[in-house]
Structures are given as C-alpha cells and as structure tokens.
Amino acid sequence: MKLNQFAFHQVSSEQLYQDLVNIKLLDESDKTLSSLKLFQKLIAGIFPEYHSLSSCLEALRYISVDSQHTLADIFNTEPFHLSRHQFIIMVLQLLKFEIGIDFQMDNAEAFYQDCGYPKLSFDQINDSETLLRAFYLLLNLRTKNGMNFLDDLANRGFFNSFFDAQAPHFVFFNNRVQAVFDASKTIREIVYVESDLDTDHDGKHDLLEATIFRPAATDRGLKVPTLYTANPYFKGTNDMTPSLHNVNQNLQPKKAQIIDKAEIQATHTLAYQPIGAKASEENHDTEISAQAETVYSLNDYFLSRGFASVYAAGIGTRHSDGLRTTGSQEETASTIAIIQWLHGDRIAYTNRTDHIPTTAWWCNGNVTMTGKSYLGTLATAAATTGVTGLKAIISESAISSWYDYYRDNGLVVAPEDCQGEDTDVLAIDTFSRLKDDADFQKIKAVYERQQQALTVGQDRDTGNYNTFWDERNYRNDVKHIQCAVLIVHGLNDWNVKLRNPEKLWRALRAAKIPAKIFLHQGQHIYMNNIRSIDFNDMVNYWLVDKLCHDQKNASDADLPKVLIQDNVTPEQWHHYQDWCAESAPIKQFYLQKNRLTTKPKPTETQSFIDNGTTDFLKHNQTEHQWQNALLSQTSEYQHNRLLFLTDPLTKDLYIDGNPIVTLQVAVDSTSGKLSVMLADYGIARRLQAQPSIVGRGALQLGFNNLTEDLKEFQLETHPSPFKLITKGHINMQNRRNTWSNDVIQPGNFYTVRFELQPTHYHLLTNHQLGLIVYSTDMGMTLRESRVQSYTLDLNASRLEIPYNK
C-alpha cells in the first residue's frame, strides 16, 4: 500500500512550533517543558475522545511500542526515551494499521518505508527538539483511511473547541487550512444574480439562481474564499433518450468545399464586463433557504475548512431565466456572472420579483472554480474570459472545445456510451425549467426555436468545424486567462477525450500561463478519493496560496507540474516536467501485411470490409463487447478490420503525446470514414480503469461532515490479452482539414494523415504494439448499413509514435 504525499512541506523549527501553537496542541509556554512533560502533553492532545487521564491511559495501553511495552509505559517513565523503532510502531498504530494484520512488529520500519512515508532523520527521541519534529511529521502523515493524521484528529473532535469562536479565523498547519469549522452549521441560502443577458427574449435580464453554502463563522465576521461550481445538472436533468439522434445510418458524401479558416471564425458579440448595476452597500438579508446537497466532495471538504461553496446551474435551468445554449458565449457569460457578483461587480436580488439587492458580503473576493465534465468545462470557459475575482480553476475531465467532444476530423463521433447525443440533446438534458410546467409553457415557443438553432448550428449532416463550433472552442481565448490552472483528467476517459486537456495544455504552454496537470488512470471520474495520492492536501496547499489573503506559499514549486499515474504498477505516480512536449522524439513504424515494423520494406496492399453493423444490431451486443471483439486476435469481426502488430518489444516504450497515422487508402464509394485504434497486446494483469472501493465511507471530510468511499486502482483479477491505448477517427473527405471537404473517387487512393487522441502509456517489454484500422466504430461513429470495402496501400502508410525517456 502506498500513501504518497506530495503536499508535505518541510518547515523550520520556528514554523513548526508556531503550527503546533496554531492548532492549540501546545502553548507558547510549553517551550520550557521537560521532554517527558512535553510528550505527555502531545500524547494527551492526540486522543481527543478521552476526557480524563484514566481513560486516556487506558487508550495508551492498547498501543504497543515493542513486544514488552505499551505507550502507557513510555508515558509514565522518566527519563523520556523512545527509539526510532518504537516510534514507528506507535505511529503505524495511530495511523490505523494493525500489528500482526497489516504489519509485523519486527518489520515495522520496512512497512513504513513501503507506504512511501518520508524518511526519518533520527534514531532516538529523547530531546524536545527531536520530539517536536517527530510529532509534527506524525500529524502530517496520511492514515490508512487516506486523510492525514491531523484531519483524522479533526474528525475525532480535535478542533471542536474552535467551532464557536467569537472571532473565528482560519487555522493553517503546514500551510494547509484546517477543519476548524462546524460543517453541520453551514448556512444555505439562495440569491438571484442579474445577468446582462436575455436569452429567452422576454425583454428582461436573465436572473440566475445561485445557491450558497457558507460557514456559520461568516456571520461572526469571517470573510471567506469561495469554491464555485457551475453545474448545469444542479437543478435536475431530463430524460434525453427520446431525443437522441439516430446513428444507424450511412455516411453521406459531402459537397466539395475548400475554404479558409477565417471564413468560419466566430466573432465575440458579448462583452463579458458587467454593464448592469452593482449593489451599493452590504446587504445581509436573504429570503430563501437552500437544501444541503453534495455535488463534489472536494467542496464539502473545504466547508469544514471555512471556504464557502456556491452552485449555479446557469441559464435555462429550474428557477433561473433563459435557455440552454451548450457552450455558447451566453453560457459563459451566465457562468461568470456569479463570480462577478461574488467579487462585488454585479447585483443580485433576494427574490425574483422585488428587486431587493443583496451582496456577497461574506466573501473575501477570491474564487476558484471546481467540477468535472460539463462543470469543469465551464470552469475553463470562465477562465478564458479573464473575469476579475477568479483566482484559480481546477478543471477536471473537461471539454476545451465542444467540437472535440461531439466531432472528430469531419465526423460525428460520440463520447463513449453517448451515441446519438449532441449539443441540442444535452440542452434538453439540462433544460430543467421543463420540470415546472407552469414555467415551461411560458417559454415553449422560444425554447423550440433555440433548440432548432442548436440542431442547425451543430450540423450533423457534415460533421465539419464551423462558426458554431468555433464559438464553442475556448482555446481561442486562452490568452485572456488571468488565473492559475490545474487540469485533471483520466487517461482512460473516452467520454471527454484526451484531446481536450491536451490542446488546452499546449495552448497554455504556448501562452506561458502557469498551469499544472494531473493525469490518473481512471475513466470519467474524480480523483480526490484515491488512496495512493494526497489530492485533497495538494489542492488545499495550492488553494491557500491562491485564495487566502497573506498566505502565499511554495505550493507552485513544491507540487508536481505534471503528475501522471503509472499504468503498469499500482499506486505509482510520476512527476514529469511536461506532457506532450513539442520536442518529444518520434518512433516511426511501417506497415507490412499484418505487421508493424521499424524498417520499411516494399510490400502489397491489404483490404477490409465494413459490414459489421447488421451482426452488431442483431446480436444486441453492447458497444464494449463489440470493441473487445474487434480488438481480439481471433475476432468474429476480423474481416471488418486490419490488425498490424509489432514484434514483441525488446525494451519498454513510454508513449507520450499524439500518435499520428498516415494511411494511403481507397474506398469503393464516394464517402468513407476511417477509424484507428492502437492497442497493447500481451498477457498481463493490467490496472483496472475503474477504481475499487477499499474503504466504504472511510474518507471523512470533517467533524459532522460527510464521508466518501476511499478507492484505489487495482490490478485485474485475471490477466487480459490486450488493452486499448488510443483511438482516432476521420472522414476521408476531411483529409485536408476539419472545415474543408475534398471529393472521393471510388477506388482512388488518398493520403489521410491524422492525429489519434493523445495519451501517456507505458508499454512493457515483450508486449506488442497493435494498430487496428477499421471504419464503423459502433460506439462512436454512424453505423453503416451498406457494405463498403477499404484498401490500404501499405507502402505509403505510417505510424508515428511520440515517446519519452
């Protein structure tokens, strides 16, 4: 078991003592205590459940320090002495490991090291200086349940005496803000922010409901930073199944069109600066209470630590005005309106009718945005406006250009498990105003017109990049970003594909905007409950620097810039200087019949037939079953694809970046689509892309706060023969670019060169790299019912693999 700690920061003796005073484990006056008295005070302090000496001593008697003694013996023995071995045995038990079960007493030190805990610099503890440093370390170590020990103490009531402080303040320890606030006292209320939009064309500015969760301490004068999550799903979703587009149809040939990118560039028609009124003075009243709700447990974690959470669902959601526009400028404007109110630059009202203003008087003006998927997408969108007050975004599994979510190289390509979805369908999903029929009937006509506009604009007929999509490409505006950026993404995310964070990362790098990126081995998930990584601590450390006044710290330097989870060894996280580096070396592969080689050799052509749809639909297979079949070496669909395999690798290959394929290809009709997969072939127990629960409800977010399941990525129980590395798709008519169409003459060969989705993949020695070329992707593309034949001229086909190490 690894409990990596990236957020721990070595501090000076002075800072260390000050931190211990901050958390009231010691007083200033304790400096003069003898080592034993100091030890007794420290030990009594870390058993907050025991309110008498007798009961505390009983607790100490359960904790061994060696085979002969318990902590109670040490506690009562003058002169004070604790060996390094005894200390480790004690620490491991305090961190919830059990002797004889998790570790053997003899082997405690090795176990301690295997967990990845920091090295100890002492052999004995018998002076106060060493004792303080040892205890300080202990407070920072992560328990078996994932939280660090001080957080565990907080969960056990350590900070409860802070809860009702008359002059509440933040408490920092090792630069991180601590859980000294009572989450059960959170104040929950609703206000209506006035935007400058009128997306439902009723002649009135769209009012946007914002839901505020703020610590009760704000009522006693504390000004707090805000974690803001723009969440279109917050007010509920609708069933979009009946609205899904039919994907069981053939790809149509497109009219030839060679145009310049300038012709399809979107113009920004919206000024994002607030033009409406601001509230002139503080107003503390609200009229509407909100219900407790959990969206992202990172936000809940910070509630115990004094940061507010604010949620807004945006235009077109229940109890707000407007319509859903899926990624438009209006949506971005509605997203940042909330920040502008939090920062004091925009007005909000206590209800929707009476125009009684209310200010975010409790906010210190500093905001970060959080959330995954659509939520993270809006964080990215907001950042690209440069809105004042937004100091940081944690953008997880987020879209950076909607074209890269619903399209690929001139093709309609669905996110995994989302066949038939598109911007118009997502607008239905999130249009929660539908839930109040009385409200919906008032705007039905304008809603239907807006839906029609999305359907036309997204243009499923061509799949081309156009002005509609260019408006929805946030990367056009990376230069405006004024805040710190943390990107988080799963390397197995086939919902929001890796091109989204990759192109954003490249744009940030080009614009020299400071950013970090964490890539885990999951699919479309959060990573804050993964045991092997101290995500919450890292975010805490980083956000304190960004959001708290006078708390600048070294987190930008201390925390990894690029953190990538290993796909071979569980619980291993690598710290890199870059991802998808421009300077990455390229390994070139050539195609031979069913083979990938590193040296070219004249060879023949190879063909496949695209006719799998009938069988797929007849057998009622899932898209995952179909994909597994296609990847397998003896596939029922093997005539639907070509599989090119390298020889077993003689050394490990670390793929890093976008593989590029060049295919010289002919098809027997006037339209054609190509799909390509790269896969890792070799029998191995691979890391599962779904983390397993290793502690149900084990991650407690604070005293009186919620719990969350602790998870970890584990190896498969049984070995598997292959694993998808990456994928790509292209409309052969878009071989020039995504907005121009060239013609296809049946039987003519064309050079089609395109990037696959980027990745980082550790391919092991003795495994084989496989290139799979096919056409219909049952899970992502239109499903062809006609039978098409594709022929590859292998001589002119290539695969380029960027790599590192």
Add this chain to the structure above:
Amino acid sequence: MKLNQFAFHQVSSEQLYQDLVNIKLLDESDKTLSSLKLFQKLIAGIFPEYHSLSSCLEALRYISVDSQHTLADIFNTEPFHLSRHQFIIMVLQLLKFEIGIDFQMDNAEAFYQDCGYPKLSFDQINDSETLLRAFYLLLNLRTKNGMNFLDDLANRGFFNSFFDAQAPHFVFFNNRVQAVFDASKTIREIVYVESDLDTDHDGKHDLLEATIFRPAATDRGLKVPTLYTANPYFKGTNDMTPSLHNVNQNLQPKKAQIIDKAEIQATHTLAYQPIGAKASEENHDTEISAQAETVYSLNDYFLSRGFASVYAAGIGTRHSDGLRTTGSQEETASTIAIIQWLHGDRIAYTNRTDHIPTTAWWCNGNVTMTGKSYLGTLATAAATTGVTGLKAIISESAISSWYDYYRDNGLVVAPEDCQGEDTDVLAIDTFSRLKDDADFQKIKAVYERQQQALTVGQDRDTGNYNTFWDERNYRNDVKHIQCAVLIVHGLNDWNVKLRNPEKLWRALRAAKIPAKIFLHQGQHIYMNNIRSIDFNDMVNYWLVDKLCHDQKNASDADLPKVLIQDNVTPEQWHHYQDWCAESAPIKQFYLQKNRLTTKPKPTETQSFIDNGTTDFLKHNQTEHQWQNALLSQTSEYQHNRLLFLTDPLTKDLYIDGNPIVTLQVAVDSTSGKLSVMLADYGIARRLQAQPSIVGRGALQLGFNNLTEDLKEFQLETHPSPFKLITKGHINMQNRRNTWSNDVIQPGNFYTVRFELQPTHYHLLTNHQLGLIVYSTDMGMTLRESRVQSYTLDLNASRLEIPYNK
C-alpha cells in the same frame, strides 16, 4: 410506481386538528379563519424554505393546478375554491412528480390512484373542514423519494424551530413520532457495562463497551426510548479466509447411534438476572466520546425523531473483555447486560479502571432491538430471556437456531457464499480484540482454548444436532418472550435460510406471542429503503406504541400481521392472515421418469452419478454458475442430477410453507447425502432478487441527517428460463432425525423424508414446477471427490407442496 402506505391511520376531526397544532402548522385560534385564510396559512407553512411572502408566491407560481392557473392564483382568489382535480395536480407536484414527465395533467387522477394513494372522499374543497382533511392527507402521503410529505418538510427545515426548545418533547402526527430533533447535535459517548460473566477467565467480570448516540434534548430533560443494536462487527472484523474449513472432501460414514433427544438437551447454567451492583443514583458524567457511525439507517432515522441508539459489540470485541462464543448463553447474557443497564438494573462505569458508576439517566427505560443477520439474531436471543425493559424486537434476516445456519439434517451445510465457515470461524471474524496486539497477547492462551472448544462442540465430523447446538437454539426459550416481535426476512435469502424465521414464527404462534412478519423478495438485505413500502413509517407507528409512555395506538391492528411481497408483480405487497399455516392444504406430486405428476402410476427407477466436483474445481466456476448450470434443462452437469417436471400448470399455484420430499433411495457406498431443489421453469421476466437504486441518496433521514439510496425490486431486463424456489439437504444416515445415525448398506433402498426450506412462491399458469434431485451442492455441502451413484425408486417417492388460495 407504487407508494403503498400501510401506516396511515384515519383519524377523527379533533385528532386531525390537534395533530396540525402539534406540528405548529396551525394554532388553536386558526379554527375561526375563513377558508382562504386557512388555505394561505397552510400553504405558507409547507414552503419552509421561503421566508417572505414574495418568495413564497414565486414558488407557488411554479406549481400548476390546471392548464390556466397556478397555486399563486388560488392563493390570491376569494372565494377559495379548489376542485378535486386541481388538488390532485397540486399534490402530485408537491410530492415531486413532474407534469409532462411523470404524469399528464389530464390524467392526474388515474396516476394518483396507480400510485396506491388513499382514495379522496371529496369533489371540491371550499370549506375549512374538507380543506383540513385534504391537507392532513397530503402531509401523510409519500413523496416520489419514499419519505412522506411531512418528513420531506422536516428535511427542508419545517421543524427547525423545535430544535433548541428549552423543554423538548416528542411531537406526534398521525401517531408517528416526528423529526423535531437536530441529528447533528447528537451526543456520542462510551460507557462500560459490568456483566456477571468472566469468559476470558481473568478473575474479573467482563466489562462490555456500550456506545451511546442520544439526542442533545436529553441534556434538557427529555427521557427517550432506545434502539439498541447488538453488533459483533461494530468494532471491526478480521480476515477469516485463512481459517475457513476445507470443504473439498468426502462425506464420512458415521457410527450408528440411536439416541433420545433428552440426551442432548442443553441445560441453562446461566441465570440471566443481574447479580452485580446497580448504580444507586443518577450520574451524568461520561469520560469518552464516540465517533459518528452508521450501522443501520433505521436507527439514524430515529435519531432525528428523538430516540437514542445504543451499540454494543459484546464479549470478545475490541475494548471489551471476554471471548467470542458464537451463539452461546454467555453471548446472550452479554447482549442483555446492556438492556439491564439501560433499564437501571445493572451498573456501568465511565472508564475501565476507576469504577466510577454512570447510569442511563436519559433513557425512559424502554428498549427495542434492531439489526440484520447476526445483529437480528442477538435481538431474538435477547427476547427469549424475557429481559425487563425490552419492549420490542425487529429481528431481520436473523438466525433462530445456529444449527439451521451451519447445518441441515445431519450435514454440514454452509450459508450461501460462506463455504468453510462455522461457529469457530465466525468467532475469529468477530474477535476484534485481535486488533490491539497489546490486548491480544494477554489472552492468547485462553482464546486458543476457547476456539478449540468451539471446533470440538460444533462437530463438523458428524454434522449432528448435539448439546452444543441445542444451547444455540433460541427457539427452546420462546415461551419466555415478553416483548413484541417483528420478523423481517428475504424470501431469496440463502445466507440465513428461511427455516430460521419459519420455525420461530411457528413457535411464536404456538406460544400465542403476538408477532408480525414481513417477507420481501430480497436476499440478505434490509428493506427500509425500498420505495414501494412504507417500512420506516410502519416501524415508527409500531414503536411509538411499544416504547413511548402514554402513546398506545392501533398499530397492532392497523399494520399487516403477515406482509409478503409478490414475486411476480413488482411493487405488490400482500397482506395475509398467516404464513406456513398449520392448516395449509397439501398438493401431492408423484415421480415418473423425468416427470412430476398429480396421479400415481407404477414406474421404474432412475439413477444419477455424483461426480461434478472435478469439473467444478477445474473450471474455476463460481458456485452461482454451477447452480445455474445444474438447474438448466441442458446442463453440462445433467448426469449429476435428476430433473422431474410437471406439465405446464393450468392455474396459478401459491406455494406457502415447507415442501416435503420423500425419496426411496439407494447409494453405492456406506455414506450418502441428498440435495433437492424446487424450481420454477418457464420463460419470464422475473423480479430481480437485488433491488436496484432508483434514487441515489434520495432517502433523507432528517434535517442535518444522513441520506440513503432509495431502492426497488425491478424485473429482469431479459427473460430467464427458470428460478430456484427452494432447496433442502440431508445426510441419508439422519433419515430418522438430526441427532441419530442409521447405517447405510450399499445398494439398499431407504425412505428418506425431509422438509425443504419454507417459502412463499407464486408459480404462474403455464410454468412448470421442477424437482431436482442431486447430491453434492458445490455452494453448500462438502464436495465429494469420489464418484457415487444414487438410484431412486420412483414408485415410493413423493413431493408434498403446501399452498394457499
């Protein structure tokens, strides 16, 4: 969707008004209000989030009453009038159903009826009397999220003004206790109850840790009932995998022994009455705080409603004394010691060393026990002692005799998915003192002796019923039960098999002890989060009667005595007069070659070979895969069993009780075991035994309280060909009884007659009833490696099926 309500009680107009005053929705003086003013007051009251008239009116404008009007129109229109149709449309939206999504406005009344809501007795509401009755009904109706509307209001803050009452009191509405207490203020503390036991032979009475969760209102003088859960897993469990017994072995012949039952009857050596000291006066101090923890959400639900929860893990668990004894008298005594303390009959201490007494001064002396499986088992055990203070038990999926958990008819028969487990293994699992090595080392020797005693006593060698098991048969003491009993069990529970509740039910009936039984279609699960049934409300209604002073109600008469979930139609719950009635009629079936017939006809013999173990182990199959294969009509294991099928049924058959098989059988060796299954053959989409989540976190247990997933049993997505109805096993040497062994001469025919596990099963017309006779049950019996041949004389074999209707 069905939202059945069994707990709703029709009340008089006086009671109705009093209830509305109790919850402070109305005052006494409101009786004189005009209908419109009354309506306005009621409506304003049920929008507790809205603290101003403006914001409340906004909320009303979202709620349609017909296609032209909203609730805001009704609210403002004199004279007040609401049609029955308008009322239903309003009510459905308040209960969280959406127009155009869940129901159509035109069809509201039919939808209301389909949900199973009570019939409305009015066509118009325009007078105060009708209005009050209509609103009272609304407050009792269950929302889409499973809770009733008043609970939903409580979750939304309706009762928050009660939280800090100086003279706190229970609030009853429709006889149920309401959520007027702040769950986040729960006081959690630990005491040590002194038992009269010394199971670890250290010369001192075993101290038992008890963990108390009590409402803060107790500190302001409220005396409260207690839900006590005896939970051996409460302090953690150990890995029992290495201790599992090997089941891959052959059944050994047993020495002939014909004995009288009296020879193996256990004698009670323990007096359950407390002999130790009592604390003489109230002592309010405790020294140790406990952590929040959730074991059973029914307990958490009652925390908001003012009832305390108490947990104790019992002898041999972490921080208590003693050893684990799996079902012994000592375990029962340690279980009831907590009740004796709660009732004031036993002493407890504030810590383990100082002998400072502490009383349960906050308890009203009335206790109910709750919990599932081992937890429910201990509730049953406690009830059979007649301990004072225990007023009711809710015993779910519970063992009533440990022989019926680990044995069957002279065979070692494992609970499902528990092959190799036994009383000694379970004692290791729950022996959480192992977690503190310093504690464990002190008692290691005596622990090992105790484990040895369990291993010897359970006697896996013979599988016979003996004194050890007789001590662990709680049914011997049913006559001592002094409390109300509610049994809950899943009809698909193959962990704690149905014989356990059945034999207890029969014993209670014989002893004329008032009891109820609820049988759901699940496996080994709780049913309190199933949407189609108001379990929490029923328990609330029932416990108020049993535990609250001066609150006798009609729940015994109102609530079903026998409630059984239908296995064919989802969300259907039947109310019966009895289960396993002694007077049930019997349908007799005769065996022909591969056929079950209702008329006898001379016929031949049929044989099968028991040799499946090698294949089963070689193919690494799960026990479930094996069982499915065995049941299928074209089985890879078909030579391992005989399958007898009826003709397709010409009318539905409701099996109810214990089917009995009589087999005239010979085996080619000196030992033999028989297994039998009954199955329902016929292609159908059957109810799944695992309920699906229909609302993640939708069931909120109170304001500031936990949430739980709302679940429902749904039909299979695809039709299945068969389903197991019931099973049974016997050692052919135990054909006389479970404690005597007759010999087997190879090739000789013997009459073996035995009961299968009881059930209640609705077998549909056109389906076929199947009887499967086999020997080795891979999931439950020893797995034979020798090849045995069994022959049935069909002429003398029979199947008797008790049924009702």
